[in-house]
Amino acid sequence: MSKAIIKVENLxxxxxxxxxxxxxxxxxxxxxxxxxxxxxxxxxxQSGKSTLLQYFNAIFIPKKGRVIxxxxxxxxxxxxLKELRRKVAMLFQHxxxxxxxxxxxxxxxxxxxxxxxxxxxxxxxxxKALATVGLDSNEFFYRYIFSLSGGEKKKVxxxxxLALNPEILILDDPTAGLDPKGRxxxxxSIKFLHDKLGLTTIFVSxxxxxxxELADRVMILVDGKIEMIDIPENIFIKRExxxxxxxxxxxVVELVDELIKSGINVxxxxxNIDQLEESLIKILNSS
Amino acid sequence: xxxxKNTIFGFYREGDSLIHKIDPRIKIILLIVIIxxxxxxxTFSGIVFIGLFLLLIIKLSNSSFFYILKGLKPVLPIIxxxxxxxxxFYIGEPGKILFQWNFIKISVLGIKVSCFxxxxxxxxxxxSSIFFLTTEMISFTDAMERLIxxxxxxxxxxxxxVMVGVIAFRFVPTLVEELERLMKAQIARGADLDRGNLIxxxxxxxxxxxxxFISAYQRAEDLVLAMESRCYRGGEGRTRRIAKKLTILDFxxxxxxxLFFSLTFLTIRYFRLL
Numbered sequence: 001m002s003k004a005i006i007k008v009e010n011l012x013x014x015x016x017x018x019x020x021x022x023x024x025x026x027x028x029x030x031x032x033x034x035x036x037x038x039x040x041x042x043x044x045x046q047s048g049k050s051t052l053l054q055y056f057n058a059i060f061i062p063k064k065g066r067v068i069x070x071x072x073x074x075x076x077x078x079x080x081l082k083e084l085r086r087k088v089a090m091l092f093q094h095x096x097x098x099x100x101x102x103x104x105x106x107x108x109x110x111x112x113x114x115x116x117x118x119x120x121x122x123x124x125x126x127x128k129a130l131a132t133v134g135l136d137s138n139e140f141f142y143r144y145i146f147s148l149s150g151g152e153k154k155k156v157x158x159x160x161x162l163a164l165n166p167e168i169l170i171l172d173d174p175t176a177g178l179d180p181k182g183r184x185x186x187x188x189s190i191k192f193l194h195d196k197l198g199l200t201t202i203f204v205s206x207x208x209x210x211x212x213e214l215a216d217r218v219m220i221l222v223d224g225k226i227e228m229i230d231i232p233e234n235i236f237i238k239r240e241x242x243x244x245x246x247x248x249x250x251x252v253v254e255l256v257d258e259l260i261k262s263g264i265n266v267x268x269x270x271x272n273i274d275q276l277e278e279s280l281i282k283i284l285n286s287s
Numbered sequence: 288x289x290x291x292k293n294t295i296f297g298f299y300r301e302g303d304s305l306i307h308k309i310d311p312r313i314k315i316i317l318l319i320v321i322i323x324x325x326x327x328x329x330t331f332s333g334i335v336f337i338g339l340f341l342l343l344i345i346k347l348s349n350s351s352f353f354y355i356l357k358g359l360k361p362v363l364p365i366i367x368x369x370x371x372x373x374x375x376f377y378i379g380e381p382g383k384i385l386f387q388w389n390f391i392k393i394s395v396l397g398i399k400v401s402c403f404x405x406x407x408x409x410x411x412x413x414x415s416s417i418f419f420l421t422t423e424m425i426s427f428t429d430a431m432e433r434l435i436x437x438x439x440x441x442x443x444x445x446x447x448x449v450m451v452g453v454i455a456f457r458f459v460p461t462l463v464e465e466l467e468r469l470m471k472a473q474i475a476r477g478a479d480l481d482r483g484n485l486i487x488x489x490x491x492x493x494x495x496x497x498x499x500f501i502s503a504y505q506r507a508e509d510l511v512l513a514m515e516s517r518c519y520r521g522g523e524g525r526t527r528r529i530a531k532k533l534t535i536l537d538f539x540x541x542x543x544x545x546l547f548f549s550l551t552f553l554t555i556r557y558f559r560l561l
Contacts, residue, residue, distance in 0.1 A: 021300075059471055082477050090475040098472040100498040114477030160476065 004032035005168065005200050006056060011065035013051055013224075025051055026224040028065065038194060038201040040215035040232075042208070044246040048224040049204045050093065053170050056202065057088040070167070086115055089161035093172040095153040098160065104130070104148075105141045108160045115164060129163035130156075133189055151182035155189070162193070169193070171203035175210050187213055208250040212236075212271050220245065236271050252276055299423050306348035306421045310537040311430035317544050318418050324548045325410050334406050336551045341413050348421050355416045359409070366405060373401035428453045429527070447521060458506070465502050469495050 013026035025048045033039050041049050054060045055067045058074040058081055067074045069088060092098050101107040108126045117125065127137040133155040140156070148156060154174065161169075174190070175183045187210060194201050205211050211218055211232065218235045220228040222245045228235055236242070236253050243249070249257075252273050259266050264283065270276050306314075325337060345352050359366075377397030386393040419427075432449040439445050470480050473495070480491055 054471070057475055059474060082479075085475055085477055092468065092472055092475070094468070096502070098475075100469060100473065100495070110473075110478075111476035114479075164476070 002035045002037075005035045005070055006033040006202075007066075007068040008032070008055070009066040009068070011052075011055065011062055011067060013048070013055075013060065013062075017063075024224065029224075029226055031219065031226060031229055033200060033202060036198055036200055037216045038203070038214055040211040040218045041202065041204045041221055042206075042211060042218060042247065043221035046223075047221045049221055050172055052221065053090070053172055053202070053204060056168065056170055057085050057090050059090075082115060086111075086164045087166055088168045088170060089164060089166035090170040091154075091157055091161060091172065091174060093176065095150070095157040098157040099145050099153060102144060103141075104143045104145065104156050104159075107145060107156060108163050111160055111164050125163050126159075129159040132162055132193065133159045134185075135159065149182075151178055151185065154178065154182075154186060158189075166199065168200045168202070171201070173204050173206055175205065175207055183207075183210075190214065208248055209252075212250040212252065220247070232271055233269050237269055300350065300420045302349050302421065304347060304349040304421065305536070305540075306344060306417065308536055309540050310531060310533055311422050311426045312434055312531075313533070313537045313541050314418060314422055315427070315430055315434060317541060318414060320545065320548065321414050322411055324552070325407055325414070327552070328407065329403075330555065331403075333551070333555055334403075334410065336555070337410055340547060340551075341410065341417070344414075344417055348417055350417060350420050355413060355420070358416060359412060366408065370401055370405050373404060374398055377401065424453075424456055428456070446525070454510070458503075461506070462499065462503060466495060466499055469498055 009030050011026055011029045012024065014022055014024045016022050025046075029052065041052065043049050051060070055062065055074070056069060058067075058069075058079070061074055069084060072079055072084065074084070099107050101110055105123075105126050108129055109122050112122050112125060126141070130137040130140055135152070135155055140152075145153070145156070169190075171190070175186055178186055190201065190203075191214065193199055201214075203210075203214065205214075215232055217229065218232050219226060220235065220242070227241075227245065228238070236250065239249060239253070239257070250271060253271055256266055256268060256270050256276065260268060264280075266276065266279050266283070270279060309317075321337075328334060328337065342352070345355070374393055374397050375391050377392070377394060377400060383395045384392055385395060385398075428449055431452070432446060435443070435445040435449070474480050478491065480488065
């Protein structure tokens with residue numbers, strides 16, 4: 001196992017501390033994220049997923065517990081927050097809220113200017129970032145943000161954070177609100193980025209099919225507690241448990257169950273379509 | 288970096304207390320009556336009387352005194368600033384003067400009057416906090432509408448005005464949430480919104496206004512469509528799902544409060560404390 005890039009130790013979080021409305025939403029989480037892996041965080045709504053994400057780039061600083069990113073404690077007052085936030089790029093749930101300038105180029109430049117990149121580098125960096133997410137820089141450089149489609153906005157938002165040359169990518173429900181084609185495109189570009197740049201990727205998703213396609217490991221977060229953290233095969237074998245948390249199963253897993261029910265002997269550990277195809281061909285050939 | 292989930296003022300707190308049960312119409316009238324009383328008070332003993340009354344109400348409403356007090360914290364600098372200006376620029380009978388420099392005069396009377404004003408403002412803050420902690424927004428606006436309904440006879444658009452008020456109130460938390468989202472997105476890309484002195488931070492915040500306005504307009508458009516698609520056509524002919532009737536509790540609380548304040552008023556006046 002490669003080394004941990006993020007360590008979370010006994011992390012608690014409460015909203016409205018010191019008021020009658022106080023509510024604890026994270027109850028002592030401890031886990032590690034390994035260098036270069038793709039970790040999916042899955043859980044029903046209100047389970048604390050988005051809250052947890054905001055600890056990774058020090059938008060939240062732990063009051064109780066510790067978060068260590070790249071061997072630096074986020075609680076440390078000497079910590080260079082800007083540098084940390086450059087290293088840990090975050091894509092929020094609604095891409096429109098991450099874009100706040102008029103044109104694509106201006107928006108991508110926002111982060112670069114904050115990080116004091118020299119003027120002459122900025123334009124090249126913007127073009128490179130646009131190319132990385134698969135947008136033609138001639139077409140998009142001067143486009144107005146409001147003329148973009150949802151998928152394009154998401155890509156521009158990613159370009160905005162990739163321009164900062166991060167090491168860790170954090171995505172909050174990245175495929176929500178995308179059409180089927182947009183979703184496939186998006187997943188592919190995340191995979192591509194991960195493979196090409198070796199980014200550690202942490203993403204929250206409500207779509208189990210995304211999880212199967214993307215994740216190396218899955219964390220199941222329910223009511224602010226980690227119920228399971230394991231490789232996808234070991235997670236999706238526990239069907240009843242997942243359903244009892246109010247989660248759904250990936251389409252392939254549902255299909256496997258149906259096949260088994262109708263007497264076709266496929267392995268119940270199968271979670272993705274390629275494995276299923278392979279084992280079905282095997283069964284067809286042997287009969 | 289949490290705005291939305293830490294906002295206190297104006298939040299209804301569910302409960303089952305006497306104060307919760309009073310009809311919102313009566314509560315509004317009483318709130319106005321009490322605020323008028325407070326503004327008439329001119330002695331410290333009057334403040335003490337009203338303070339005691341407020342403590343009683345807090346007790347009856349099952350809220351916590353310190354919790355309401357905490358809500359004052361964000362506006363404290365403004366209150367103190369107003370207090371200082373009031374003391375410095377007090378214009379009135381110049382009793383005993385403590386300090387004088389050019390046009391700045393600090394007099395005993397000035398300090399007394401200014402502190403007094405501040406105490407009154409805090410009392411008004413307290414009573415209105417209790418009101419909003421014990422009154423659901425929806426029953427508040429409903430009551431408002433019913434109270435100003437008679438004005439419809441003189442072509443006053445009472446339903447529409449209340450509706451605009453409701454929407455404004457309803458969208459305060461939404462806009463705060465939106466603002467928080469924008470701020471976080473900017474911080475995540477290296478903006479120092481959470482650091483720097485007040486002036487630097489204010490300048491940086493101004494960069495949030497345009498995106499905030501745009502999203503507010505988008506929301507307004509969505510809202511109009513949502514309302515029209517549910518056949519909203521203004522107040523005329525609308526009936527109420529829950530028609531409230533006044534109970535003994537409402538009359539008692541009304542009479543009690545009015546009596547309390549009248550007696551306080553008369554007592555103080557009689558003993559020449561006012």
